[in-house]
Structure formats: structure tokens, C-alpha cells
Amino acid sequence: MDFELTDEQRMIRDAVRELAQAEFAPRAREIDEEGRFPAENFEKLNELGMMGLPIPEQYGGAGADTVSYALAVEELAAACGSTSLIFAAHTSLGCAPIYLFGSEEQKQKYLPRLTSGGAFGAFGLTEPHAGTDAGATRTTATWRDGSWVLDGQKMWITNGGVAETLVATARTMVDGEDKGISCFIVEKDTPGFGIGKNEPKMGLKGSVTSQLFFEDCVIPEDAILGQVGDGLKQMLITLDGGRISIAAMALGLGRAALEAGTAYSGEREAFGKPIQAFQAIQWKLADSATELDAARLLIYRAAYLKDAGKPFTVEAAMAKLFASEAAERACFEAVQIYGGMGYSREFPVERYYRDNRLTEIGEGTSEILRYVIARNILKGWPAG
Numbered sequence: 001m002d003f004e005l006t007d008e009q010r011m012i013r014d015a016v017r018e019l020a021q022a023e024f025a026p027r028a029r030e031i032d033e034e035g036r037f038p039a040e041n042f043e044k045l046n047e048l049g050m051m052g053l054p055i056p057e058q059y060g061g062a063g064a065d066t067v068s069y070a071l072a073v074e075e076l077a078a079a080c081g082s083t084s085l086i087f088a089a090h091t092s093l094g095c096a097p098i099y100l101f102g103s104e105e106q107k108q109k110y111l112p113r114l115t116s117g118g119a120f121g122a123f124g125l126t127e128p129h130a131g132t133d134a135g136a137t138r139t140t141a142t143w144r145d146g147s148w149v150l151d152g153q154k155m156w157i158t159n160g161g162v163a164e165t166l167v168a169t170a171r172t173m174v175d176g177e178d179k180g181i182s183c184f185i186v187e188k189d190t191p192g193f194g195i196g197k198n199e200p201k202m203g204l205k206g207s208v209t210s211q212l213f214f215e216d217c218v219i220p221e222d223a224i225l226g227q228v229g230d231g232l233k234q235m236l237i238t239l240d241g242g243r244i245s246i247a248a249m250a251l252g253l254g255r256a257a258l259e260a261g262t263a264y265s266g267e268r269e270a271f272g273k274p275i276q277a278f279q280a281i282q283w284k285l286a287d288s289a290t291e292l293d294a295a296r297l298l299i300y301r302a303a304y305l306k307d308a309g310k311p312f313t314v315e316a317a318m319a320k321l322f323a324s325e326a327a328e329r330a331c332f333e334a335v336q337i338y339g340g341m342g343y344s345r346e347f348p349v350e351r352y353y354r355d356n357r358l359t360e361i362g363e364g365t366s367e368i369l370r371y372v373i374a375r376n377i378l379k380g381w382p383a384g
Contacts, residue, residue, distance in 0.1 A: 003297075003300075005071075008064070008068065009067055009068045009071060012053070012064060012068045012071060012072060013068070013071040013072070013075060015048060016048070016050065016071070016072045016075040016076065017075040017078075019044055019045070019048060020075050020076050020078065020079035020080065020083075021078075021079055023041070023044060024041050024044075024076070024079040024080040024083055025078075025079035025080060027080075028079060028080035028081070028082075028083075028348070028351070029345075029348065029351065031080060031082055031083075031205070031206035032082065032203075032205050032351055033345070034205075035200075035205040035206065036206055037086075037162060037206055037208055038080065038082060038083050038086070038206050041080065041083045042083075042086070042087075042117060042120075043117070045087065045117070046116065046117025049062055050062070050072060050087075051087075051090070051091075051115055051116065051117040052091070052095060052111070052114065052115020052116070053068065053069050053072055053091060054066060054068070054069040054091065054096075055091075055095055055099055055111060055115050056099075059099065059107055059108070059111035059112055059115060060111060060112035060113075060114075060115035061095075061111070061115045065303070065307045066241075066244060066303035066304075066306045066307050067300055067303045067304065067307070069091065069244075069245065069248075069303075070244055070245065070247075070248035070300070070303050071248070072087075073087065073088050073245045073248040073252065074248045074249070074251050074252035074255070075252060076249075076252065077248070077249040077250075077251070077252025077253050077256070077355075078252040078253070078255050078256040078259075079252075079256075080206070081203065081204050081249070081252075081253055081351070081352070081355030082204045082205060082206030082207045082355070083206065084249045084252060085158060085204050085207045085249060085358070086120070086158070086159060086206070086207050086208075088242070088245040088246065088248075088249055089121075089122065089123070089159050089207075089242075090114070090120050090121050090122075090159055090163075091245070092238070092241050092242040092244075092245045093121070093122065093123030093158070093167070093238060093242055094114060094120065094121015094122050094123060094159065094163060094165065094166075094167065095111060095114050095115065095121050096238055096241055096242075097123065097167045097183060097225060097234060097235075097238050098110050098111055098114075098121075098165075098167065098185065098225070099111060100234070100237065101183065101225040101226045101230070101234050102185075102225055102226075103222070105222070106185065106222070106225070110165055110185065113164075113165075114165060119163070119164035119165060120159050120162050120163045120164060120165075121159065121163055121164075121165045121166070121167070122157055122158060122159040122160050122163035122165075122166050122167070123157070123158075123166070123167050123168075123238065124139075124154040124157050124160070124166050124167065124168035124169065124186075124212055125137075125154070125157075125169050125235055126154060126155055126156045126157065127139060127152070127153060127154055127155060128153065128155055131156070132364075132365060132367075132368050134169070134181075134232065134235055134236075135181070135232060137169050137170065137171050137181050138152055138153075138171065139151065139152025139153065139154065139168065139169065139171065139214060140152060140170055140171050140172075140173050141170035141171070141172050141173065141182060141184060141224075142173040143172075143173065143174045143175070146221060147218050147219065147220060147221060148184060148218070148219050148220075148221065148223060148224065149216060149217065149218050149219075150168070150170055150184065150186070150192070150193075150214035150217040150218075150219065151214050151215060151216065151217070152170065152213075152214050153211065153212070153213050153214070154211065154212040154213075155196075155199075155210075155211045155212075156199065156209055157209065157211075157212055158207060158208070158209055158362075160195065160208065160209065160210030160211070160212050161195050161198050161208040161209075161210035162208050163188065164187065164188045165185060165186075165187060165188070166185070166186045166187075166188070166193075166212070167183055167184070167185055167186075167225065168183065168184050168186050168212075168214075169181055169182070169183055169184075169231050169235055170182060170231070172228050172229060172231075174228070179228045179229050180228070180229035180231065180232065181229070181231035181232045182224055182225070182226075182227075182228050182229060182230060183224070183225040183226070183230070183231040183234050184219060184223045184224055184225065185219075185223045185224075185225065186214075186217070186219055186223070190217055190218075191218070192215050192216045192217030192218060193213070193214055193217045194212070194213040194214075194215070195210055195212060195213075196211030196212065196213055197210070197211055198210050199211075201358075202354050202357060202358075203353075203355040203356075203357055203358060204355050204358055236313075239363055239364060240306075240312060240313050240317075241306060241316070242363045243302075243316040243317060243319065243320040243363050243364055243369075244299060244302050244303055244306065244312075244316050244319060244320070246320050246324070246359050246362060246363045247295065247298070247299045247302070247316075247319040247320040247322075247323035247324065248299055248323070249359060250295070250320070250323040250324040250326070250328075250356055250359040251292060251295050251299060251323050251326075251327060253327050253331065253352045253355055253356040253359070254288070254292050254295070254323075254326060254327030254328075254329075254330035254331060254352075254356065255292055255330075256348070256352055257288075257327070257330045257331040257333075257334035257349055257352040257353070257356075258285065258289060258292060258330050258334065260334055260338075260347075260348060260349050260352075261284070261285065261288070261330075261333060261334035261337040261338070261349065262276070264337060264338055264341075265281050265285070265337050268337075268338075268339075275337070281337060284333040284336065284337060285333075285337075287329070287333070288326075288329065288330040288333055288334075291322075291326035291329065291330065292323075292326055292327070292330060294322065294326070295319070295322050295323035295326045295327070298315070298318055298319040298322055298323065299319045299323060301315055301319070302315040302316040302318070302319045313372065313376075314372065314373055314376045317364065317372040317373050318369075318373060320359070320363070320364060320369060321366055321369040321370065321373070323359070324356070324359035324360045325360065325366060327356045327359065328356055328357070328359075328360060331349065331352045331353040331356050332353065334349040334352065334353075335349050335350060335353055
């Protein structure tokens with residue numbers, strides 16, 4: 001087993017780390033405090049050629065592998081959680097479904113603009129009554145006079161308010177018959193497509209999270225991804241890939257918290273010596289470092305399997321479950337190490353803590369991921 005990164009993977013990691021630490025980290029607090037979309041960060045990422053990182057070059061991407069993509073997401077999160085989430089949602093949810101399931105015409109039409117940084121993408125899955133239970137989708141796509149007509153509502157859509165291209169799930173109705181869930185490409189300026197409020201959030205405040213509405217929204221016949229009724233399968237495959245990126249995001253936030261806690265423990269003194277001299281602090285650092293390193297290996301394994309074309313559903317679920325919860329503990333311990341200062345917005349650890357909370361909810365809660373993993377373990381066992 002080879003645990004070494006390739007030269008290309010290291011080059012991508014180092015390039016993103018240098019940019020993120022030099023330019024994104026210094027303004028991360030301001031972005032959080034103001035709840036401001038960090039457009040300038042994405043201008044820089046576009047200049048670096050990162051906006052279509054894992055998408056093949058023929059569609060304007062960089063053609064990098066999933067490990068490289070996970071490294072980039074981690075480095076962005078270690079500097080600015082909001083930037084990392086926007087980037088991950090754009091890539092894994094906005095671009096990936098079009099690349100994986102779109103026709104050649106759809107790929108040529110949409111991907112070059114998305115990968116060039118000229119437009120953001122988003123994925124419209126969650127509804128007021130459909131999140132973890134994705135099959136409960138109530139938005140409908142009705143076949144009428146040679147077009148699809150969308151009606152319904154989406155919520156908690158990352159990049160929803162800024163995306164020019166949305167891949168939306170809808171229950172497909174043909175001649176009054178429910179044909180199952182399908183995925184459709186919807187362009188921002190389509191009549192009948194509206195953007196509601198942006199949600200006020202606990203963390204990741206620079207990321208736009210929006211309500212979306214469809215009211216007699218007419219889209220062309222060729223706006224469907226794949227075949228009628230393929231949507232549930234498509235969304236589950238999309239989420240498998242997205243879980244790798246959210247795991248990497250959690251890893252970056254947890255790593256930043258560990259690094260901050262380690263540095264502060266060498267500066268803060270108690271009873272005449274730095275607090276890192278005390279076993280209680282050392283064990284916090286040791287546990288965080290060990291768990292985050294284990295998370296990193298789980299992420300790399302899932303990414304490797306994805307690139308190898310092998311099944312990775314369970315491995316992606318394990319990576320996201322463990323990484324998000326390991327990062328939660330690392331952020332918690334960093335706040336504890338800072339003590340009262342950790343509760344102050346003057347220092348970054350409270351932001352890491354708030355930002356990481358989403359990683360245990362978005363793209364599969366910890367509860368549903370445990371279900372996915374357990375279902376695999378119990379495969380073939382009698383129920384009850």
C-alpha cells in the first residue's frame with residue numbers, strides 16, 4: 001500500500017494552501033462577521049484553474065483526480081470554511097451530475113462555463129418535507145406540450161442564490177402518471193424560477209444557502225439528465241461523491257482548530273509554565289491529531305476507490321461520518337484549550353466550531369450515514 005501523494009497531488013495541495021493561507025485566511029473572519037459572499041476568493045481560484053478541478057480538460061476542467069480535489073477542499077476549509085463549502089457544492093453538486101449523467105450536448109453547453117469560473121452551479125434536492133428522505137420529493141415536473149413544467153419548492157440549497165445553473169430533482173408526471181424522480185437542468189433566468197430568502201445560519205455565513213421556487217417553470221425537453229425516473233439513482237451517486245468533499249472540508253476545519261490550539265497552548269501560561277506542559281492539554285492534542293489522521297486515511301481510501309471505478313458508497317459514508325465527528329471533537333478541544341478566549345469571536349476557534357457543525361448534517365446526517373454503513377454490515381442477515 002502506497003500512502004505517498006503523487007507529485008501532481010502535492011503540487012495542487014501546495015498551490016491551494018499557499019493561496020488560501022496568504023489571501024483567504026486573513027479575511028475569513030470578516031466574511032463570517034458580515035455574512036458576505038467571498039467573490040474575490042473565487043476570482044483567485046479561477047486564476048489558479050481550480051474551478052473545475054476534477055472535471056476532464058475537454059470540458060474546461062483540470063482533469064485532476066479525487067484525492068487532489070479532496071486536498072484542495074481541505075486546504076480551503078483550513079483557511080475559510082465558507083469558501084470551502086461554496087467550492088465543494090459547486091464542484092460535487094453543481095458540476096458532477098452534469099458530467100456524470102448529462103448528454104454530450106449538455107456537457108459541452110454547461111460545463112465549460114462552470115469550470116471556467118464564469119458561473120456557479122448548485123444542486124436542488126432538499127425540500128421542506130424531503131431531506132434525509134430524498135424519495136419524498138414533492139416538486140413535480142409535468143410533461144406538457146413538448147416541455148417539462150416544474151412546480152414546487154426547494155430549501156437549504158447551497159449556492160442557490162448565486163448559481164446560474166441548477167440541477168433540480170422533481171417527481172416526473174407524464175399523462176397523469178408518476179414516473180418517479182428525475183433530475184433537470186434549470187437555468188437561473190428561466191421564467192417561473194424564483195429565489196427566496198437566504199437562510200441566516202449558525203456558521204459558514206459567507207456561503208449563500210437559499211430557498212428556491214418553481215411556479216409554472218417551463219424548461220425544454222432536453223433539460224432532463226438521463227432518462228425519466230433515473231433521478232433517485234443519480235442523486236444518490238452524486239451524494240456519494242459529495243460526501244468525500246464534505247469529509248475533506250471537516251478535516252480542514254479540524255486541522256485548523258488543532259493547529260490553533262497547539263500554538264495557543266505554547267503561548268498561554270498557567271502555574272508558571274505553558275499549558276502544553278500539562279498532560280490534560282497534551283492528551284487533547286494527541287487525541288485530536290490521531291483522529292484527524294485516521295479521518296484523512298478514510299477520505300483518501302474513498303477517493304481512491306472512486307477514481308478506480310470501484311464501489312465506494314460505504315467508504316464515503318465512513319469517511320464523512322468519522323471526519324465530521326473527529327473534527328467536531330478537535331474544534332471542541334481547541335475551544336477548551338483557549339478557555340475564555342475560545343468563546344470570543346476575536347479568535348478563530350469558535351468559528352471553526354460553528355462552521356464544522358454543518359458537516360454532520362449536510363449531504364447525509366451522521367444518523368443516516370450510520371444507517372448506510374449498518375445496512376452494508378447486516379446485508380444477508382435476517383431482520384428482527
